[in-house]
Amino acid sequence: MAETQEQTGKDWKSISIARQNEIRNAIPKSHCLSPTVIEGLQDSRNLISIPETCGILSQRELEITSTPSITKLLADIRNRVYTAVEVTMAFCKRASIAHQLTNCLTEVLYDSALAQAQELDKHLLVTGEPVGLLHGLPISVKDHISIAGTRATSGLVSMADNISDRDAYIIEILRKAGAVFYVKTTNPLCMLAMETHSNLFGRTVSPYNTNLSPGGSSGGEAALISLRGSLLGVGTDIGGSLRAPAAFSNIYTLKASTGRIPVAGMEWWLHPGMETVQCVIGPMAIGVDGLELFHEAALASSPWLVEPSLVNKPWDKRVIVNGTILKPLRIGLMLNDGVVTPHPPILRSLKETAKALEEAGHIVIPWVPVDHKGMSELTTATFFQDNAQPARHLIKKSGEELTPLVKFALDGLQSKPLTVTESWDLTYRRNQYRLSYAKLWNESQIDAIICPAAPTVSPLHDTTKSWGYTLVFNLLDYSTAVFPAGKVLDIDGADALPEGVDLDATYPKNSLEELNQVYSKLWFDKDQNGKVLGPERYKYAPIGLQLVARRYEEEKVLGILRTVVEARRNGGLEAY
Amino acid sequence: MAETQEQTGKDWKSISIARQNEIRNAIPKSHCLSPTVIEGLQDSRNLISIPETCGILSQRELEITSTPSITKLLADIRNRVYTAVEVTMAFCKRASIAHQLTNCLTEVLYDSALAQAQELDKHLLVTGEPVGLLHGLPISVKDHISIAGTRATSGLVSMADNISDRDAYIIEILRKAGAVFYVKTTNPLCMLAMETHSNLFGRTVSPYNTNLSPGGSSGGEAALISLRGSLLGVGTDIGGSLRAPAAFSNIYTLKASTGRIPVAGMEWWLHPGMETVQCVIGPMAIGVDGLELFHEAALASSPWLVEPSLVNKPWDKRVIVNGTILKPLRIGLMLNDGVVTPHPPILRSLKETAKALEEAGHIVIPWVPVDHKGMSELTTATFFQDNAQPARHLIKKSGEELTPLVKFALDGLQSKPLTVTESWDLTYRRNQYRLSYAKLWNESQIDAIICPAAPTVSPLHDTTKSWGYTLVFNLLDYSTAVFPAGKVLDIDGADALPEGVDLDATYPKNSLEELNQVYSKLWFDKDQNGKVLGPERYKYAPIGLQLVARRYEEEKVLGILRTVVEARRNGGLEAY
Incomplete structure (x- = not known):
């Protein structure tokens, strides 16, 4: 230094x-x-209208x-x-x-x-x-x-x-x-x-x-x-x-x-x-x-x-113009990746969006995620095959300290670079995941998946430790859009979860227990009066959802996105 | 064993x-x-008409x-x-x-x-x-x-x-x-x-x-x-x-x-x-x-x-039907990759084909190969990043001996598998070659390259040690066809090289001298009477040429191939 x-x-x-x-x-x-x-x-957390x-x-x-x-x-x-x-x-x-x-x-x-x-x-x-x-x-x-x-x-x-x-x-x-x-x-x-x-x-x-x-x-x-x-x-x-x-x-x-x-x-x-x-x-x-x-x-x-x-x-x-909106879409709805359960406003928004799509004549079926945990871990492993040596070098060069989330990302990596055969093993596993996901997709005959983009809305600073909802679609290399789908509401803090959401089912036991619990607390922590803190902590936060189509289906995913936005609008759902 | x-x-x-x-x-x-x-x-080397x-x-x-x-x-x-x-x-x-x-x-x-x-x-x-x-x-x-x-x-x-x-x-x-x-x-x-x-x-x-x-x-x-x-x-x-x-x-x-x-x-x-x-x-x-x-x-x-x-x-x-044949094609003619000079019948056939294309109204310009030697060596290196351990294992399993050309391929490889970073270096170098080849291609504004598919016609057994003419287009991942373009003729054995071919220019000093000399001898060895042996050694051998378009231009290369075949036919050139 x-x-x-x-x-x-x-x-x-x-x-x-x-x-x-x-x-x-x-x-x-x-x-x-x-x-x-x-x-x-000084008095306001919400600055969105200041420019005006x-x-x-x-x-x-x-x-x-x-x-x-x-x-x-x-x-x-x-x-x-x-x-x-x-x-x-x-x-x-x-x-x-x-x-x-x-x-x-x-x-x-x-x-x-x-x-x-x-x-x-x-x-x-x-x-x-x-x-x-x-x-x-x-x-x-x-x-x-x-x-x-x-x-x-x-x-x-x-x-x-x-x-x-x-x-x-x-x-x-x-x-x-x-x-x-x-x-x-x-x-x-x-x-x-x-x-x-x-x-x-x-x-x-x-x-x-x-x-x-x-x-x-x-x-x-x-x-x-x-x-x-x-x-x-x-x-x-x-x-x-x-x-x-x-x-x-x-x-x-x-x-x-x-x-x-x-x-x-x-x-x-x-x-x-x-x-x-x-x-x-x-x-x-x-x-x-x-x-x-x-x-x-x-x-x-x-x-x-x-x-x-x-x-x-x-x-x-x-x-985009004609391809996908002439027939009813078949959409897979994934509420939860089986790893980290999303916060209540996201679950609510997903269900509202699904309802709007059904009302517009489209078909929504449940999408059951298979081994998103394994895919997510594999994706992270691919980033750090060389133990992030070049990043460590560039950080060390100035002597600057690690920011908390970078420390989180770099700590605990394997200590030495992979051999070429170990690296090819990762690629092979990636390909196996791509094949098996394609098989599931073909069997379900869906056009796209709607799912969370993250387990949280805009996070409290330095709390973002779960990347799984987006990572898996990098591994699969799918065409993936994100769109606005409402905002955090007071009703998201009711002690009961949104209708139809089962806490046991949505916080599965076989998940990354620890990370899941961290995220759960972020929302469900209570104040002295027993009130769930989520709605206050995340007040004004927008909700965004993810729309996923297959590899090289960029045009198609935008065509479907237009349809989803329209269905939400016709269903009386605000973008924000 | x-x-x-x-x-x-x-x-x-x-x-x-x-x-x-x-x-x-x-x-x-x-x-x-x-x-x-x-x-x-027993009396004939040429069995092509036996089925009939x-x-x-x-x-x-x-x-x-x-x-x-x-x-x-x-x-x-x-x-x-x-x-x-x-x-x-x-x-x-x-x-x-x-x-x-x-x-x-x-x-x-x-x-x-x-x-x-x-x-x-x-x-x-x-x-x-x-x-x-x-x-x-x-x-x-x-x-x-x-x-x-x-x-x-x-x-x-x-x-x-x-x-x-x-x-x-x-x-x-x-x-x-x-x-x-x-x-x-x-x-x-x-x-x-x-x-x-x-x-x-x-x-x-x-x-x-x-x-x-x-x-x-x-x-x-x-x-x-x-x-x-x-x-x-x-x-x-x-x-x-x-x-x-x-x-x-x-x-x-x-x-x-x-x-x-x-x-x-x-x-x-x-x-x-x-x-x-x-x-x-x-x-x-x-x-x-x-x-x-x-x-x-x-x-x-x-x-x-x-x-x-x-x-x-x-x-x-x-x-294929309409795309490429409505306008004059612009074809790069590569007689030699600067590594191993092709045998005279191939050079002759290339020049005949170029002439036929020009007669059909197309434009033929020289294509000067840049570092095909480096590309060829890099491609081979990618195959053996793990020192071919799985191949060695499968060969060893039965105790079988190496065939001469497999021995040639496996002998003298580096002794241990690469690290992931060394492997990424190869990929990076591949990408640099792809970028620079694209640049050359864009500057020349060609539609395709015509070039040898190998430095020899059908080889004498166990003599095929140069893969460069085809290897480079695997590295570049180009759409590449091969088509019949005549056969070995007695005139290919004249002491003089075909008109317009300069021995010094076509057997460049900076090439893989040794391999080039091996190939040169295969054709130019002489009998006791001083007659070049090539035409007799390679008698009846067909000539095939390579037609190269860019990556993902499979349809285009077939469209151009039709044009080339037609031009050759109209120019009075036989397929065989």
Whole structure:
């Protein structure tokens, strides 16, 4: 540690403080919350409406950032209702506000973004044509995805000044399609947590309840988008890092199968030859259309010609529009993975959603999870086949201390790297799970599964120790979306569980007893008056659910997602 | 060794002799060559016309087995010109003849095949409909692909009696499409050679010249199909095992990219979790239509729903029919991989083919190979990451001795298995090669490459030590076909190389000097009169060339293949 300090001339704490100050100072004065507003924040955990009440955004900027859909905003830019410059400015301002409320930004790129937007306006004026599908849309990007000239740190102090010399391939593609890059967003130390906390950037909090986490590792995106400091962001997922934060933050995401979306240009610690389970890049957005637009734009240029790890499989819009909604869907409903029982609001929301689907004429059958515990453990084992040596090295380099959840992830790993044969054994076991899950799926003849995205809603800080609900679908490499499905209500705290939920059945004896009990206590702990604490602890927290289709069924899962959203709406269920 | 003999009660030689006798004895007396014919064989190396002259096949059976195309034969069965039973009987007879000439069979399944054919005839009679695309077509299958109730041995004495309890998935699919399984065919010891020789089955020879090999590891298929003992067979390829034998045997093949054709149900020694470079199953056939029919039938049932390692990408016939032939193709011509220079007849055939393509209006540009040596070495390294322990174990189990080419492959490997990190390094290097090859391809804007399939035509036995021309396209996972392109001619022995070929340029100094010299001598050795020996040594040998498109461009490569075949025909070039 001493040696490293000598090398850099700075200790890790001062590097972190300096970086956090730099980010804060990059925010223009005119975007700063007034002392009065700041004072008001002390009394409230829920900051979700601050952008609209703080007085920083003009009426027109509020209109732009509150657009009902990304598709509409893009049309408004194309039709010159708004210029790209004013749209960009609106989102810069709103992102600045979001950062002050949640600590979600790592790079402030407003000058270059406005210059980019100006070019786009000029192009539209001169040619009458947009440059591409995303003409003028500000898109936010997770820290560890490279944008030329900006830092990609993986939340590591030792990488605090790691400036990318070129765009990640997906950024290059989105830029050509007309996206404007104006901010980068936080991720946790080494991406090794499902919350967003690092020494370098500090902690990102949920704007719905600052006692809670927006999730991770794409948690900066989640916090930013839930405040509409962005409508569409780019994150990554190898174990749930798109889906957990989306579920915790009232937004949509789609984790595609490996090999659909370009991944060249991510900076992080995993060996680039590790392919047993792979990290994917994906969108997080305020609506389903954002997920579609992202995939359509990403695949329009046939990126498999440049990045040969991708599958040559064009985006097939027909599936989304017509493919799946002409016949009744057959949906598997999984209330519980048999490992950690989800909290009551999630169970309630699942059952409400199932009912709405049935009312819309679809068929819902129970989905009985088989060995999700084994799959979940296997997935984690694949991440750490080399005992996380590169991550340990990068952490050690600055001498920074482990954050609690990273300590949890790294402690107790096997002590030496696997042999190649041991590694192949993991891959073989992965393949056996994929075969047996496909068999179950074929026997049940389902189109998709609806299930929890996590056993909890937005978690209390440093409590996220169960990744199983998302992990298994990385192992299976399934196309998996997350969508908003209500919020925590007072009724979720009644002593009785929701109707039809049997505590013994839902907290099975053969599960990871200890972890299950930890989660159970988080909700069912009681105050002095015997009242269940859950609803108060998790007050204002959104509920997000997971929708799972098979491998390479990205179009299909979005088609079904539209149907589910519509069924919930027709059933009188609010997104939040 | 003594221990193993005690266990089995038999030594490996007697097991081999017994098995070879069993196969021979399973051939009905009426399919056996007469003593006169057998006597006549002594004087000739070239046996290709024996099936037509030996008197075993009736006129009608000759007509059936000499059909101009598989498509026509299938139509003839559907239209009841022939019954499935008589078609099956014709191919059983011709396969029997092929075995007596080349030693190509490992299983003789005539009874069950005729029973299967009878069922198909009944079905057609009763329903008026074929059961599927391949109704009544006899299909031959390489030894190590499982067919329920038959042996899958990988050419290993220790697996001589390894009877499969179920069909490989591809066999199940082809069976449902109406294929009839009547023989299995030889492969070399452990599939570890590009010729076909094992202690268990002995040596398979080329019917074009018995001094030469039909290639390997799918060499039994190649010998059988070139004698029209089969029109369509199923083989495998991880380093050239479909393509080398097809090139050496005047037939067509397509090695698809990993993940298009089901692979579940192969029996062999490679660890099933080894995925750096993977073995694929593919067709070998008398014509392009056979390759198409195989792929169409294989994908018609959406096999990715059952075998999730496959890509969800239906067979797209439009590409073959319309996609690529409407505009001039841009073809890269690679005469030499910069490692081992191909023999003169191959260079001649490449130049003739290029000329024919240009005459047909297509554009041919030089393709300069970049580091094919490195790619080739890397591919081999991936096969032996665990020092081939499972193969060594299976060989040791029976005490059998190594065949010369397997000894060549296994000697001098690194002495211990890799660590997982070393293995990931190989994968990373593979990915870098894939990226840089894609870059070259994009810069040249080519549709395909035409190049040698090997540096030699059908090789003299035990001389095949260079796999590079095919290996690299396994590393790149490209869609790669092989097609017949003439035969060795006397003019190939002129002291001068073919016009335009520069010896210094084609035998570059920076290549694998030693291997290159070995190959050079094989052709350019001279007799006492100073005459180049090549044309006599390789007399009657067919020439096969390789046509390479990118990953997942199976439909495209077949479309281009049709164009190439047509251009050659229009240019007056014979297939053989």
